[in-house]
Amino acid sequence: MIHILKNPAYAGAYVYGRRRPDPLRRQPGSGRIGTTAVAPEDWAICLKDTHPAYVDWNEFMANQRQLADNLNHYDKDRRGVPRKGRALLQGIVCCGRCARRMCLRYSGPNGDYPVYMCVADHSSTGQPRCQEVRALPIDAEVERLILTALAPDQIALAIAALGEIEEETRLLERQWSLKRERARYDAERARRQYDAVEPENRLVARSLERVWEDKLRRAEQIEQEYEVWRREQSVSIADADREQILALGEDLPALWHATTTTAADRKQIVRLVVKEVALDQKRRRGFVWIRMIWQTGAASEHWVQRQVQSYMAHADADRIRSRIIELNAEQKMDAEIATILNAEGFGLRTDRHSPAI
Secondary structure (H helix, E strand, O other): OHHHHHOHHHHOOEEEOOEEEOHHHOOOOOOOOOEEEOOHHHOOEEEOOOOOOOOOHHHHHHHHHHHHHHOOOHHHOOOOOOOOOOOOOOOOEEEOOOOOEOEEEEEOOOOOEEEEEEOHHHHHHOOOOOEEEEHHHHHHHHHHHHHHHOOHHHHHHHHHHHHHHHHHHHHHHHHHHHHHHHHHHHHHHHHHHHHHOOOOOHHHHHHHHHHHHHHHHHHHHHHHHHHHHHHHOOOOOOHHHHHHHHHHHHHHHHHHHOOOOOHHHHHHHHHHHEEEEEEEOOOOOOEEEEEEEEOOOOEEEEEEEOOOOOHHHOOOHHHHHHHHHHHHHOOOOHHHHHHHHHHOOOOOOOOOOOOOO
16 A cells, blocks of 8 residues: 555656665665665656556645655654654644754653653754753643634634635635736737737837737736635635534533543644644743644744742742741741742642653
């Protein structure tokens, strides 16, 4: 099956140069030289529509992009397929400091606490890691945001807004139709003027020919602009599909928390809604900055307070210092001060393996 998906012959094309020799890939003890795959745009020969095809060329290229994206290569900006690990943002999380894709490691005594890491500088030049962000609190916030965004009332508002956009699109479609019709009319009128001129009036004929060519180019340019505009328009939703989408909003929280829903299933749901998430825990002391880029193209920013092992790294370090001075002035002992601070919500992460940030 994988051979069918990768072979351009099934898209009706004759291709030469899909692989090239690579001595570095030679197997020890083998007399054969290793080879490496060549990107489709670098194939030496690519003749399309040379014989009947099972799929068209655009579908074949889309399959190649999907197959490449399924490979888990963060250094090549490939997110990979959702896996069974607990990290909800596996493959779609990027560093908010250097914009490169973050990888994963698991910590804790049982190796089940995911950590998002940016190791691009460390891997390439041996520099310190850009940052590490513990995943579970971030995942919990992302989960909350997604379930809120997909609540039935939010979906209803989105569909209502989509209806307004569709109406506006229909009006713009009418304007484009008139504009295209006018351009075609001007080109046809210029052609008739050119045909009507006497052959001996060469100067007039050449002038009218230039006008005709200009009108044709203008009509072609308008058609190209119209096609670009059409590709950028959102897809309309049928009434039956609207009802199904609203019903899905009712069932989504139960589906998300069901015992039969695996971690890979949840990641797939996230990818249907969110395109990319950027994290930065060094932008503000004691907090992690989250920037979510939704599949609609919209972006939203959020802050999550992280648990730390040192009061100096705490988000409220100044308030803690002032509070400790006040408690010292009241002749409180260290144990009493710690109890009071914990009761007032200034607690630290005391278990080094706890799933804090």
